[in-house]
Amino acid sequence: MAIIEIKNLKKIFNNQAVEVTALQDIDIDIEKGEIFGIIGLSGAGKSTLVRMINYLEKPSEGKVIFEGKNLGDLKENELRQVRKEIGMIFQNFNLLEQVNVIKNIMFPLEISGVEKSKAIDRARELLKLVDLSEKEKEYPSKLSGGQKQRVAIARALATNPKVLLCDEATSALDPKTTKQILDLLKKINKELGVTVVIITHQMSVIESICDRVAILENSRVAEIGNVKEVFKAPKSSIGKKLIFGATVNKEEEFVKIDDKTYLRLAFDGSITDKPILANMILKIGMPVSIMYANTKVIEGKVVGQLIIEMPNDKKVQYQIKEYLDENEVTYWEVV
Amino acid sequence: MFIAIDISLYTTAIAETFFMTFVSSLISYLIGIPLGVLLYSTAKDGLTPNAGIYNVLSLIVNIFRSIPFLILLILVLPVTKAIVGSTIGAKAVIPPLVISASPYIARMVESSLKEVDLGVIEAAKSMGATNFQIIIKVLLSESKPSLLIGAAISITTILGYSAMAGAVGGGGLGDVAIRYGYYRYNQDVMLITVVLLVIIVQILQEIFMGIARKSDKRL
Ligand SMILES: Nc1ncnc2c1ncn2[C@@H]1O[C@H](COP(=O)(O)OP(=O)(O)OP(=O)(O)O)[C@@H](O)[C@H]1O
Ligand SMILES: [Mg+2]
Numbered sequence: 105m106a107i108i109e110i111k112n113l114k115k116i117f118n119n120q121a122v123e124v125t126a127l128q129d130i131d132i133d134i135e136k137g138e139i140f141g142i143i144g145l146s147g148a149g150k151s152t153l154v155r156m157i158n159y160l161e162k163p164s165e166g167k168v169i170f171e172g173k174n175l176g177d178l179k180e181n182e183l184r185q186v187r188k189e190i191g192m193i194f195q196n197f198n199l200l201e202q203v204n205v206i207k208n209i210m211f212p213l214e215i216s217g218v219e220k221s222k223a224i225d226r227a228r229e230l231l232k233l234v235d236l237s238e239k240e241k242e243y244p245s246k247l248s249g250g251q252k253q254r255v256a257i258a259r260a261l262a263t264n265p266k267v268l269l270c271d272e273a274t275s276a277l278d279p280k281t282t283k284q285i286l287d288l289l290k291k292i293n294k295e296l297g298v299t300v301v302i303i304t305h306q307m308s309v310i311e312s313i314c315d316r317v318a319i320l321e322n323s324r325v326a327e328i329g330n331v332k333e334v335f336k337a338p339k340s341s342i343g344k345k346l347i348f349g350a351t352v353n354k355e356e357e358f359v360k361i362d363d364k365t366y367l368r369l370a371f372d373g374s375i376t377d378k379p380i381l382a383n384m385i386l387k388i389g390m391p392v393s394i395m396y397a398n399t400k401v402i403e404g405k406v407v408g409q410l411i412i413e414m415p416n417d418k419k420v421q422y423q424i425k426e427y428l429d430e431n432e433v434t435y436w437e438v439v
Numbered sequence: 440m441f442i443a444i445d446i447s448l449y450t451t452a453i454a455e456t457f458f459m460t461f462v463s464s465l466i467s468y469l470i471g472i473p474l475g476v477l478l479y480s481t482a483k484d485g486l487t488p489n490a491g492i493y494n495v496l497s498l499i500v501n502i503f504r505s506i507p508f509l510i511l512l513i514l515v516l517p518v519t520k521a522i523v524g525s526t527i528g529a530k531a532v533i534p535p536l537v538i539s540a541s542p543y544i545a546r547m548v549e550s551s552l553k554e555v556d557l558g559v560i561e562a563a564k565s566m567g568a569t570n571f572q573i574i575i576k577v578l579l580s581e582s583k584p585s586l587l588i589g590a591a592i593s594i595t596t597i598l599g600y601s602a603m604a605g606a607v608g609g610g611g612l613g614d615v616a617i618r619y620g621y622y623r624y625n626q627d628v629m630l631i632t633v634v635l636l637v638i639i640v641q642i643l644q645e646i647f648m649g650i651a652r653k654s655d656k657r658l
Contacts, residue, residue: 184568184569185567187567188566188567190565191566194558196556198556199562202654202656203656204656215566215568215576216567243657
């Protein structure tokens, strides 16, 4: 049985007579012990969905079932008990700024009525787990983003939850710190058996630690499945865009020169790893500069994008396009 | 003349001013904090939004805040008489001071609580905290520096009002300024009381601001 069952969930926000359907027709089962990713563009409804998993937001329709209990049937105090079994971390860490690290971690224990000495012991244990023992007495303002998130993780785990919800937990962090936090989440999943639900807009986060993924678009689940399979052959158009175009917004990294023409080549996985570019250069008999590349080979298939600078010669340009057409490579001019 | 006035007149007046200010501030905070918490909680983004309760409370608070203190002082004379048993002296100033300061403090508290990041409150909710626990351990605790700055402003305002109460025989430095300085045209007395008031306000302000700065762990 799945630890979390989301059934036919719908959420409508009413704001001054304007109705916003944030989510609809959501059916997701999250299995015990897995790392489940939820991805989507801004406004897709990710935060709303994750906040309904612990009922911080009440669904307009449908059910959230945690360990067989329909959260909608619970009284307010029963719901609070359930929340102690579902930890949550956030993009902005949301630590108490006026108390030190150890008191932050003790907070959930304190409100559960755990004896102070036991709470201190437990907090120290967690500090060790997140590798921050020496920061026990520090205040959050003195910590880096990554350290703050570690404290938040320790705090979320204090009551031994079965599930950890992460809403954009790495979005405010640099790539290196992101990796450290993701490694920590993986360790928590493997060693403590905590089911992890990760909300993100970064494909790399899904790829590096999730077992399964749901792609949200316009308030619905566009696609759901095993991460490897979805990455190999996304079925939905948003899936294709997120996976193959995962780097589209990074193209500012290459500097365009006005009187030059650039071509973007998109590899959607339909081409096996034959040396497309090398063959093209051989055919036109002229070197071509690669301005930007982000491709990877997934199970022998090339996925990703390339930007090449076109030679000035119009005839050669024609040859290149002809070659790409023959080999069924999708391309367009960069403007 | 300067010497003509006994120094003990000033010391008694200072003691009375402190007495009025601190007793009024204490009682006003005992009323103002719960009222401020109630305003915060019932407001739109509060813990238990309730437009009905919020609007009624808000209206009452606004009405009391818009009545000029001098008018209030006279309006509540019957109340003062009933509570204190007299309408003159330092004690008699306390009821009007409390009535005027409590709504003001309630607003200060409400605005301090509003500064607390909603994300932190959401985190507490996600850990299964009750609203009461959130109020005590998150809202009041996280807004402590801001509440202390509010207290510096409120207490010095109350002190200023207490001096105004001298006009109706309220005791304290204001009373001395009016009775000896104004009615008897003794400019020295007037000057000394004003200087004393300025110094006291300044000291109180510095003390509270200092505590507020020191207590703020974000710095
Ligand atoms: N409290 C609210 N009141 C009204 N509308 C809301 C509320 N919360 C969210 N929405 C709307 O619901 C939709 C989904 O919002 P949500 O925050 O879940 O998106 P998201 O996928 O988390 O986006 P982001 O990546 O920007 O965080 C948006 O259109 C948003 O404007
Ligand atoms: Mg969000």
